[in-house]
Amino acid sequence: MQTKILLFLLASLTMSCSKQHSSSKATAPATGTEQNPSLISRVLVVKNANSPISVAIADDYMKRRGVTNSISINCPDGAVSQYRETIAYPDYVTAIETPLLAYLNTHSNIDFIVFTKGVPMRISNVPNKPYEGDCSLDSRVATLGYEKNAASSVVNVSDPNYGSTYVGTAWVNKFFNSETRFSHKAFGGYMVTRLDGYTLADAIAVTTRSLAAENNLKNGVKNEGQILLDACSDFDFLNKAAQPYTLLPANYKPGQSLTIVKESAYGEYNSDMGVAYNYLKSKNIPVLYDTTADFIGHKNNLAGYVSWGSNDGHYSAANYNSLYFSPGAIAETAVSTSARTLLPTTGGQSLIEDLVAQGVTGVKGYTDEPLLQGIASPSILFNRYTRGWTLAESFYAASRLEGWMGIVIGDPICTAYASSSNK
Template sequence: MDAFRRLRGLGSTALLGILVACGGGSGSTGNDQQEHEGASALSRAALVAAAGTEIPPGRYLIANASSKLCVDAVPAAADGGVLRQAACATSTNQAVDITQPSAGVYKLVVVGTGRVIDLSGSSGADGATFWQWTDNGTNAQRFKLQRTQGNRYALVNAGSGKCVAIDGGSLAEGAGLRQAGCDANQAAQQFLFYPVTAAGSRAAIAVGQYNLQSVSSTLCVEIAGGSLADGGKTQQTACADSPQQRFEVKPAADDSYSFINVNSGKGLDVSGISIANGALIQQWTYGGAANQRFSATLDGAGLHLQPKHDGKCLDVKDFSTVAGGQVQQWDCGGNDNQRWLLQASTAQPPAHGSVTPDQVLLVINANSATSAAIGADYQQRRGVNNVVQVRTVDSALGSGSETLSGSDYKSQIEQPIRNFLAQHPQVNFIVLTKGVPIRVNGAATGDTFNAGGAQASVDGQLAALDYDKLPGAKLVSFNAPSGFASGSAWLNRYWNADEPFSHAKFGGYIVTRLDAFTQAQALGLTAKALQAEAGLGQGAILLDIQPDFGINDPATQPAPITDPLITRESDYGTWNGDLQHAGQDLAARGIPVLLDARNTFVGNQTSLLGYYSWGSNDSHYNATAYHSLRFLPGAIGDTAVSTSAESMLPPGSGGQSAIGDLLAQGITGVKGYVNEPLLQAISSPYITFNRYTRGYTLGESFAAGSHFVGWTDLVIGDPLAHPYPSR
């Protein structure tokens, strides 16, 4: 009996009331449950994430994009010290240490005073002051950093959902920091983050996305042909705000920078780690090596960019001033062909949910009439033309056909898909259909506990294709001393990402399936996704905490997995903390949420737009209550139940609550598990709902919220579903 199964219990109580989740409190009040009336949703116009928008933890000066002045802390002997803007200087009162205590949430500590930036009174009102306060971990002292364009970021308070702004949009020194409803068109709300060097001074380049322009030719560097491959060459061409010309510039070791191409996700690199003059600059999978890191120093009208391994300069070969000229390294001199301008991108980050049908591969089992019918419907509704027909057992006919041997999986499913993908590198999403088996015995990775070899989902194996060939990919081993799980899986490289997914950048694939207890229910998934995209109904997201397990600090959840050996299941209070974090985030952004933390299993709820609970592992679980839940089109969910997708045929999961029942009750997308996942593998409610309600696709949202690939996960639903606007 696995860890989750041990928690099963019976019992029911009447629903007495549902608590609405609210934002956190301020250091000045200590009240971390104060409700923020009228908390603003982020402006749809531009507060959306782009490729690599995360600010790496480190020490920064924060400058307003309009005034060019830096955030400055007035030293004070007590909490409540003033924050203002002042001329940028080498000062510890302007240096800010930025850390990330939980996924997507930042803490900003003024180095000179040791206090954090705090929203006074945990206020939800426009005009409220930001000041310095002793760190107490509340949401009034935590921020989301969201790019508006290029190298400009908004600081969004995690408690109020509103933005930091320079008071009155002033350009003068001494103006304070006030709260305002987020508007990405307001320069007073846009800030630049300059790394602080080891000497304490402001670095030359603010974190962000740039075009790299030669001073001598006025042309811009691009990856030739938009190549996605290691070894893709650089050349200069007429400047345009295209992905193959844009580079994500972030601080790296030793006061250097990495330059990651937005189109390919690969870094600028001196070919062959050469120290010779004339060595060409290429792109390569970024690993932080010295030949991939560059110092940036001002030199007259531009910057010298010097690889850290040899100190030479990036140089336009042969002083070329025409398109096609190559970029190399050469001994540094005083010529303009070694001087570079970094032009901040003016393109607004791409809206989420912009996945096109050519990025999707549809997989149909030619031996299954059910699979063929569902596949034909999906092709027609979504306009997908990339189709692979496999021939394997029809899992729609009986539970005995839901599992394949490792060899049959390889030959009947994986190899035909690999053959197609080799000719179609644009594919990022794989959609399976009911009739394609759900489980592999004898898989490359998976759960080996009582499985007769590694057991994984078919979907998980496809999601991890070629992870073993990815530089830096991390294989995690499970050796739970209580014996509930053993085996291996890959750490998901897309976990907690806040940018659109691409195979080229992250490796692997996002895999979902159109499946349910019946063919009719599976056919309905795409129809419901499209209905929701046409307009969401009025409803709320239900998050059902089980307080008997404890509730860890929501500000620390979800936490990353850093140890490659997992020897115990996560404390159950961590997932409760994650649920609470999700509720606080949704409420702060004005999204209706029902957060219940009482000793009852919630039922009799209709018009739901989302659902996370402990399912049958809740010690107060009530099957009648579970089956009474009803969902609106667009709703997604997950349950912390070990075999919630043990079978996609009724009754489902051999005594545990099944996701098949939620599908029958109208949910549009749901995650489940074909074998013991451990709690670590259950999707994060905070990350999943944060991404989904900000306009990411269903597939991206579940993928970002899941720690592993190559494991036992199964995501049901149309991966392209995106009913929420980009925010």
Template sequence: MRWFPRLCTLLALLGATAVRGDELAARVVLLANSEDRDSVRVAEHYAEVRGVPRENIVTLPMPLSETISWAEFVRTIWEPLAVELMRARWIDAIPMRLTDAVGRTKRAVSGHRIAYLVVCRGVPLRIAHDPALYEPVLPFTNNSIFRTNAGAVDSELGLLANPGYAINAFVPNALHRNDAPSAFERAAVIKVSRLDGPTVDDALGLVDRAVAAEQTGLLGRAYVDLGGNHPDGDRWLESVVRQLREAGFDLDVDRTPSTLRATARFDAPVLYFGWYAGAVNGPFKLPGFRFPPGAIALHIHSYSAQTLRSAEANWCGPLIARGVTATVGNVFEPYLQLTHRPDLLLRALLRGDTFGDAACYSQPVLSWQAIAIGDPLFRPFARAATDSEPGEVPSQRLAGYAVVREMLALEAAKRPDEALVLARRTQRDQPSFAVGLALAQRLKAAGDESGAADAVGFVPLLDSYRSDEWALAREAANLLRGAGRAPAAIEVFDRLLRSPGMPAGVKSAWLPDAIAAADAAKDLQRAENWRQELRTLEPRRAESAGSPPRQSRPGGRDARVPNGGAAAAEPATPAVRDVEGQRSD
């Protein structure tokens, strides 16, 4: 009965989380475009899944385009939404008869009771710069890169309870990195998150995947891709690396000048943090690639959320289309210091914050370019993955990652023998790539190559491999060859290299290993066939094996805006143009 106290504690924690979640759900307001039936559908689905009262859904007729003018924004979104929120007493305010230069009604606001404002697919995404509305906002517009009023719709709506702010440049976020905000600071900001994506099903899936992950905890591995050309970005990501290690995640870190290559191990990426390429590439582009439920992924780039209607352009849309549960991005050039801080986002999530709170905590400014995409009520670390029972996990494949994390926890507690016992028992009863390779790597490091081969001995028996298992199958085959089991290695390579949709560059990168296995097995015919295939593919190898190098200008050039809104100094290198005077994005 040793498990009983643990079960009681877990149920108590989950019960407390549910109570808090219900209370928060009652204070969620959903904004949908009445001109778009899918927009209303997303709002209604979210309300049903999360228990949000239907009367909290606000539908307004809006333009159907992603980019709108300031006049359209004020007329169709800001003003009618503010009126509705005041009518329903979500915002306590007294309207005046005066309007500001943008056309917004002036109001005396005393506070709000909105936990999160959820913007649904169909609500416009971006507001274009209007030169006629431009006025300097000192000290910010001393810096030429902030002489714009272009911005994200969501970022402007974050200031609905703070009317009268200047729309040019940005407004410091009172909740950024604020661990103990005052009532006044909380009242100044509305936390905004968006349910959006290339298709309506993508948007609907954001909440479904969040709820599924909360039942099991995050199941998968973590990946950090750094090595950019600006120290601040890499420093943030190094902090992410430390936090993930301390949290006990099985982790891969890439510090090469290029982004992750298509040949890299990238199975079950439930956490991904990277930069800096213009569009999704590398392992994300492999056929059939999907994130596991609950995955949080972000790629720092100036225009990562320029559009959310494409499954291939930029980053946010493609990540959502491939099954990510939560992400952040930028609709226009934000400049590096004014993007969401990945280290702060992770810090807040790991301590148990909701995605809506963590995104706001990590966002330095409002009335600017950053948006958060995902269910704001999503609390990814409300439950540890190692607390899941086998029947609760949607697949044996994902269950293996919880076992690997438990192995890492045992090793951190100086109990490596118990970790090996756990791995052997799991691999005997429910073999998986994750546990098999974890066990094999440890046995090989201890000099037991035969035991390592035994740990992956199930791999030749599999009928096929998923695209995110290709790199694992190749590693298993090499372990088998190294242990003198070349015929088994050949079987793995043969099945692997015949995988549908494998890019030519990936295949040519792995053919030398297959040839070595065939040579070791003295399978002359297969070795010659693979050599011939390699000769045919070699000219195409450079085109498709990996990912492009990172762009020369990282995540929006350093804006050097100190926390708290001090004057921004001009960067040493021009922010908008590179040394040749051309846009590099």
């Protein structure tokens, strides 16, 4: 039965791909040449044997990327309903964390972990987490081993705006704002992403776009599309000189506990977009930094995107859904629950899966409220990515907190720009 379902899904993929909207002049290849083949041995693919779509996406990625490291887990199929996108903590430990750690303990070369649609993306009943113990499964896995390292710092998080019972713990991301490329050996933890989309076709297209971007780079095809930074003028532009800010105090010592008692000011995120704009402009990378009250839409061939999504007081769903992207494009939105589900739904805040359906190659979202401190820094994100760092390294370097609420969709080793040491 599962074989028949898989064949049906793959047949559906062929038909669906022909209907995909394309905003790029570059042709997305079915296969591609890795920009840096040495990365391949550092990638581990995790697929859910109980999910035909998970198996199909994982097998496709491994074939086209040449990845050989993989494990199969057995848990409820997160691709069939929103209810199954969440797994209880005890079940997560048994079905996912235990076999994953067993593999990692005997494969010290692994730095990047790839989940596929069908693997649950949220854990419930996690000790010391808010919202009934929920946290991102991916972000939890990203910090495996942190608890055994004396240099790891716990962040105790609370915020009166979310009620007196809002408490939880995260980890300081050791890789935040790093100028050194990632390895598990050097930093601990892992770079965790997932290949996902509303449909099988959407999820597999994430790999296709990654390979297309690398093919374009290899062949000297320059992306002329803009990176759109859409600030919300209602939130002002605060502390410009302090961006991107750090959670670490001046006298910080590795291993000390930190505290967040209030969400950072919204205007700081606007200002961080301004830092990203200045950097991109200095490198002659096409960029539009919109500081008006408008919520920008109707753009094609975008190379990147940052906005407040539905948190923008002038948000337009029609405009949000009129943005289309070129191969290699990455995005971030300051939206609390932009990854509350990875399945089609209606109502609520704007979702990152819409951007995947509209052609983005990589995007970060949040299963539950991360506070603004948990959102990726736009300036660090685009600084690292346009210097030739991988998609995963760029998102993780831009993220202050891990073991928290974040999810990164994309091929972790996607490299869309030439390597450069320039800041």
